[in-house]
Amino acid sequence: MNDQALKELLYKLADDLLILGHRNSEWTGMGPLLEEDIAFSSMAQDKIGQSHALFQLLHQLGEQQPDLVAFTRNANQFHNAVLVELPNGEYDFSLVRHFLFDMADSLRWQMLTNSSYEPLAQLAKKIQGELRYHTLHANTWIKQLGNATEESITRLQGSLSKLMPYALGMFEESPMEAALINDGIFKGEQALQAIWKSKVEEVLSATQLAVPDWKILVPVYGGRRGQHSEHLQPMLDEMSEVFRIDPTTEW
């Protein structure tokens, strides 16, 4: 098994979840209705919990303790897609991101239930229940707001256009992709992207939103290689503000 390729995969998964979990948690107290406030908080907790589990797997592979890894790295050491670090914007922006990300995330973890790396396969099985709720939540809201008022449809369509290039950036391949596929750890980004596109189309076709013209979209890559937007470092500075007062102590 190619350890380097495996670690890179785990970092990518863990960082996506940590960063989006953090962004989701920023909706606490700010949701458009109390029920949504609570829902985003639940998903944030699931995501941060899942990322913690992945950092523990990395720790077992010789990386530092989860807290140190999560709370002391700089932006250029993060492997998340740029999609998840973008500021929350308005609710339509957060909702569309949630829909696009969680669709991919749940399909990714379904694939990983068959991973040859047993600890990852076990984790994948364990979190299926959580993931089902995330996609159920996203799809329900997209269908509701994508068929409701002129404003809601226009807003969602606008956010879809803005976010789609970033969403395609989730599927940036690793230079070690072939090793992962050959070792049976992960079936690869291309395979994932193909199913994701059809599932996204399926949900959108039940709404008054236009299905994107995939051919003309240009993916925003770079996140997997540590090339991030200007938004990530300030977010990390905030996240580690207390932890950095003394990273050696317990809080």
Added chain:
Amino acid sequence: MYGGGNTFEGIKTDSVAQEDPQKLAAFEARIARGEKIEPTDWMPQLYRKQLIRMIEQHAHSEIIGALPEGTWITRAPGFKRKMSLMAKVQDEVGHGQLLYSAAETLGKSREEMIDDLISGKSKYSNIFNYPTFTWADCCFISWLVDAGAIVNQLANAKGSYGPYCRALDRICAEESFHLKYGHHCVIYLAAGSPKQRAMFQEALNRWWPPMMHFFGPSDKISVHTEVLMKWKVKMGTNDDMRNQFLDMYVPKILELGFTIPDPKLKKNPDTGRWDYTEPDWDEFKRVINGDGPCNKERLEVRRIAEERGKWVREALKTSKTAYVTPLA
């Protein structure tokens, strides 16, 4: 989280004299027997009005209370604290939801209540008008403000209005976890580096006066509440609640080696009650009436959230939806 919001506004009892004496007597007899009053039962106008006001203020306190702690979710140090604090603040918002539903059973919609919050017509717990400067302030709230809230809520859970009592039972169960979480955070600060200890001592110095205010004005100056006590709307006097809190938590604070910033604080062996420096009630009134350090900011955040979310709520309304009062 909740702080005696019902105790600082005067009540007019004139309307009680106009109630049907037979119905009133039957109502009072039911309460005296320990029965719960349910939404469709007969109740005096004052009872309904006072309960709406109290439950609504409690609900507002939950969602406004989510703000000073909520700002620390993104800064919580380490996975464990981050996940716990998220869950804790989420609970508070959930309590708000539960309480708005309980108040709605009395005939005021959630929308009206939130409008009254934003316009300043309806109050919320005073303590959330103070700023959380450091992580230790956030820990103070999680431990001691929640502890104070539990003292109030356990008492109110024995009150007479069914939906409110049932909501409080569920809320208290969750609050007891908050208390454990908050205490755990403070233990780590107490047992940590000198810097961590100093952080909490400073937070304690800042938060002690608002914590003493939390239970409402002294019985010597507070408005008369006999009828509300008889109807089991209010279950204890402000000073009773304050004493109960001091009984339970002063020893725990001292045990951790911190100093409470009140040289007069001690238990009086003769009365069995606590002596303390009288809190500054003028400051309390100033802050309640809008002139605290964070009143404007708190309401502004709430107002912006409501405004930004309006299109979502509009989009949920369809020709088929109708307003239904919740059963609680």
